[in-house]
Amino acid sequence: MTSKISFFKLARDEWKKLTWVTALFGIIFGLLLPFRVLIVMAGESRYLDSIHGANLARLSTYYWEQLGFGHWEVSIFVIAAGAFCALCAFGYLHSPVKLDFYHSLPIKRQTLFAAKLVGSAFTFIAPYVICQVLVLLVGVVYKVTWAAGTAEVIASTGFGILQFLTSYAGTLLAVMLTGKMLTTVLAVGVLGCYIPMWWLLSAILKEMFLPAWAGSAYSDWGAVLRFSSPWAFALMRDLNCRKSLVNGSWQITWPKAAAVLQLILLIGALLAVSLLLYQKRKTERAGCAIAFSWMEGLIKIALVIPTSLFAGLVACEIFEDSMIWAVVFILLFGLLGGMIMEFIYRWDIRQVFANKAQLVFALAVSCVILVAFRYDISGYNTWIPGKEEVAAMAISSRYGSFGDYRVWVPKDQESHEREIDYLETENIDPIYRAAQAGVEYFSGKDLNREQLEEKGISFTRAEIKYRLKNGKEVYREYTVPLELVTESISELLEDPGYRERFYPIMRCDTDQIDYANIYLDDEMKKELAQAGLQAENGESEEESRSEENLETSEKPEEEYSEAKYAADIELPPPSDVETAEEDDTVSQWYGDSIMIDGKEDLRQLAEAYRKDLLLASYKDVMRFSGQEGSLDFWVKDQKGKANYIADYGSYGLTADFAETMKFLKDWIARETARISNSDG
Amino acid sequence: MIRIDNVSMRFDDILALDHVSAQMQTGSIFGLVGTNGAGKSTLLRVVSGVLKPQEGSVTVDDKPVWENPAAKERVCFIPDTAWFYPNATPLGMMEYYRLLYPRFDAKRYQEMLVKFDLDPKRKLSTFSKGMKKQVSVLLGVCANTEYLLCDETFDGLDPVMRQAVKSLFASEILNRDFTPVIASHSLREIEDICDHVGLLHKGGILFAKDLDEMKLRIHKVQCVIPDPALEKELHGELEILQYDKRGSLLTLIARGTRDQVLRKVQEKQPLFCEILPLTLEEIFISETEVAGYDIKNLVF
Incomplete structure (x- = not known):
């Protein structure tokens, strides 16, 4: 007899019951998709008609910008639709009256589950697909439709449905775990925020209490967020899809097949868990806050611990690491959190102190976590492996900047996640000394920073990597006297192989260099001015040196203007040149910087600088960008993955860098001669 | 036959059903009585498959x-509070029931709607509580299932409709294989329709018996016996369930057939003697008092 009940008729009937949801989605997505595109097209069409006349190419550009992937506002509505739809379809689980009806029907719960799922999914799928078709029809009306774009619309529609189902399945899980609409909404919030909350909490704990923690605790925020909940996962997947106009045609970064597969697997897993919970949950739990009573205590503990810990950390921040205040805050806010949880569970103010043991346990765990971090009970900050256990080490100081190390990678190599991974060496002695100093600093044995700084000792942060003989890799960051770091690195740089790895400019392809800025010091300005004057007069370098700068006053003003434009050198007007001569101030010939962007020039500059780097001391190379005597290389990202991104690395440059200075003098001479010739 | 075998159901720390066993025979009308909170609705929800018992089992035709x-x-289960989907009409609900109960008799349903003077196209949300009850009863009856579980079905129906529903049940029993199970907190509501009755109290079933059988075995006699010694003898000879004496008028309820009870009384040379009709209420009072319960505190 049961076989006579048609599943499809049942699903269709469920859809019919949610006609109002279909209508609502129809209005929302109608406005978001075809109506918006129509408005944009009508406006742009009128604009183009008035300015340029009919311009199909530009009109199609506007059209394709409006559709397909990359519209976060549509994605947000799709995800909200998924959550809303799940609440509407499975809201009956919160009502004992509705459950009496549905669960007495002669169908299995899994059949009802599937019928509800399919029926309610169509409340979204039908209007969404129709709206996407209407978007294409708008393109047909304006004659701007073509195959690639249509494919993108189809793909993005399919992807939108996956996003919807992901959100739906996530919300369904929350519905299955709860027995009331209010707690379902709260559960969605908890499921969405719980992992980021713990991640943020652990990051704050590390930042506050583990100074030896290597790397920014917040650096992986995007990755954590992406995998933190079904909703974030669905939303972040779409953000990976990009399209850009390249040479007049759209290039689309499609969602990767793996990403789509992940979404499908996630949907399948969430639905399977939801179905299992549906079969397990007791009908009589409808109207209760949580569908499974044994979960109440776990959820309470799981929420009170982070809540009270946050309060404790706030107290630490306000009261300057006062543990007494931190514990008071933990107890106070933990108690408050526990009371709120019990109130949500029982909806009875008289029972807010129920299950005291759970509360005491949660507060104790919070206090233990805080104390463990505060007093570094695990010895994280002061841990150092025995020298005999270490296979290799690496050190990287935050002093100075070579830019984002990930872009300084030859095209045929993969970049490491961390810069320090390029710098491993088996010469561990210099680094181990720095690490010991860092550990001593944290253990407060014999380093008092204030006293030492009064004596003129500067400190810096140094990241150290240990590769142990058992294969384990450990990273730490220490506060170490700058002098000690410099000494350690200088010692390591005596090895040419290490030197090549240490300076990013040594390992990148020269054709990755986009341009270079050179910030001149007085000595360099003087030498380069001489080279420029010599070129002006057509003399040799020696002659120029002997005659100093006398001829410069004879140059017409226009020539200097041209040179300034070409080389970004601030040449003074002729009237000022005499003054410059009188003052013997060569620096007035030049501004602060030279910019070089010629491909061949950059290659030669890099080659020359690399030769100098092999001989230069570490102290001379460490410079900050824009500082006098520095050279900034601007480098494109590796493999042209994102060629619009460039990063710089700042290196020291003095008049003692012979090869580089030789190149610069030649370059000045060439430029000056070129300008003279063009004027002549 | 519905067989309830040692069923226990607990809601957190509340024991709603405590090892309940009963049988509901096909072709009879089973009345389930008990005070509010006795476990009637829970038992019906277990029987209809809404709740899963923590102990015991329920079988329908094995x-x-x-x-x-x-x-x-x-x-088919008609709960105490009927639920209809939003904006449903009697006709809309009919379509839904047709989908779920393939033997649903749509023609009869529409005829009954007319007979009960219910507008088939009017939204059920605008119906009164009693009218909604009527629709749910009609849906349940026309679903054409062998068993119809009615939870407080007569609650909210006016006396005319109550009688109409009882007639409907009676005619269904005559025409097809039909077994209604009617839960009610009032014996009076179901005494004229049930032929089997189960009494639930605090989650346990006190007894479940055939009403006719009970009526045949218990009788109420009113008499006047002038000789106190003979009256005392009568006490020893009859299994008296209830005894009341006002002046010289003796009213007693005794276990036994009509002839047995009358003969014993006649032997005591009464001035006056007659058998009075027993209400279901009186039967229950008698039975439960014997079982050690004060029935007046349990029902009515």
Whole structure:
């Protein structure tokens, strides 16, 4: 007899019951998709008609910008639709009256589950697909439709449905775990925020209490967020899809097949868990806050611990690491959190102190976590492996900047996640000394920073990597006297192989260099001015040196203007040149910087600088960008993955860098001669 | 036959059903009585497959009912509070029931709607409580299932409609294989329709018996016996369930056939003697008092 009940008729009937949801989605997505595109097209069409006349190419550009992937506002509505739809379809689980009806029907719960799922999914799928078709029809009306774009619309529609189902399945899980609409909404919030909350909490704990923690605790925020909940996962997947106009045609970064597969697997897993919970949950739990009573205590503990810990950390921040205040805050806010949880569970103010043991346990765990971090009970900050256990080490100081190390990678190599991974060496002695100093600093044995700084000792942060003989890799960051770091690195740089790895400019392809800025010091300005004057007069370098700068006053003003434009050198007007001569101030010939962007020039500059780097001391190379005597290389990202991104690395440059200075003098001479010739 | 075997059901720390066993025979009308909170609705929800008992089992025609469409299709449950989907009309609900109960008799349903003077196209949300009850009863009856579980079905119906529903049940029993199970907190509501009755109290079933059988075995006699010694003898000879004496008028309820009870009384040379009709209420009072319960505190 049961076989006579048609599943499809049942699903269709469920859809019919949610006609109002279909209508609502129809209005929302109608406005978001075809109506918006129509408005944009009508406006742009009128604009183009008035300015340029009919311009199909530009009109199609506007059209394709409006559709397909990359519209976060549509994605947000799709995800909200998924959550809303799940609440509407499975809201009956919160009502004992509705459950009496549905669960007495002669169908299995899994059949009802599937019928509800399919029926309610169509409340979204039908209007969404129709709206996407209407978007294409708008393109047909304006004659701007073509195959690639249509494919993108189809793909993005399919992807939108996956996003919807992901959100739906996530919300369904929350519905299955709860027995009331209010707690379902709260559960969605908890499921969405719980992992980021713990991640943020652990990051704050590390930042506050583990100074030896290597790397920014917040650096992986995007990755954590992406995998933190079904909703974030669905939303972040779409953000990976990009399209850009390249040479007049759209290039689309499609969602990767793996990403789509992940979404499908996630949907399948969430639905399977939801179905299992549906079969397990007791009908009589409808109207209760949580569908499974044994979960109440776990959820309470799981929420009170982070809540009270946050309060404790706030107290630490306000009261300057006062543990007494931190514990008071933990107890106070933990108690408050526990009371709120019990109130949500029982909806009875008289029972807010129920299950005291759970509360005491949660507060104790919070206090233990805080104390463990505060007093570094695990010895994280002061841990150092025995020298005999270490296979290799690496050190990287935050002093100075070579830019984002990930872009300084030859095209045929993969970049490491961390810069320090390029710098491993088996010469561990210099680094181990720095690490010991860092550990001593944290253990407060014999380093008092204030006293030492009064004596003129500067400190810096140094990241150290240990590769142990058992294969384990450990990273730490220490506060170490700058002098000690410099000494350690200088010692390591005596090895040419290490030197090549240490300076990013040594390992990148020269054709990755986009341009270079050179910030001149007085000595360099003087030498380069001489080279420029010599070129002006057509003399040799020696002659120029002997005659100093006398001829410069004879140059017409226009020539200097041209040179300034070409080389970004601030040449003074002729009237000022005499003054410059009188003052013997060569620096007035030049501004602060030279910019070089010629491909061949950059290659030669890099080659020359690399030769100098092999001989230069570490102290001379460490410079900050824009500082006098520095050279900034601007480098494109590796493999042209994102060629619009460039990063710089700042290196020291003095008049003692012979090869580089030789190149610069030649370059000045060439430029000056070129300008003279063009004027002549 | 519905067989309830040692069923226990607990809601957190509340024991709603405590090892309940009963049988509901096909072709009879089973009345389930008990005070509010006695466990009537819970028992019906267990029988209909809404709740899964923590202990024991429920079978419908020897098929376990839990998550078993083959058993559940034989049962239709009319809960205390009827639920209709939003904006539903009697006709809309008919379509839905037709989908779920393939034997649903749409023609009869529409005829009954007319007879009960219910507008088939009017939204059920605008119906009164009694009218909604009527629609749910009609849906349940026309679903054509073998068993119809009615939870407080007569509650909210006016006396005319109450009688009409009882007539409907009676005619269904005559015309097809139909077994209604009617839960009620009032014996008076169901005494004229039930032929089997189960009494629930505090989650336990006190007894479940055939009403006619009970009526045949218990009798109420009113008499005047002038000799106190003979009256005392009568006490020893009859299994008296209830005894009341006002002046010289003696009213007693005794176990036994009509002839047995009358003969014993006549032997005591009464000035006056007659058998009075027993209400279901009186039968229950008698039975439960014997079982050690004060029935007046349990029902009515």
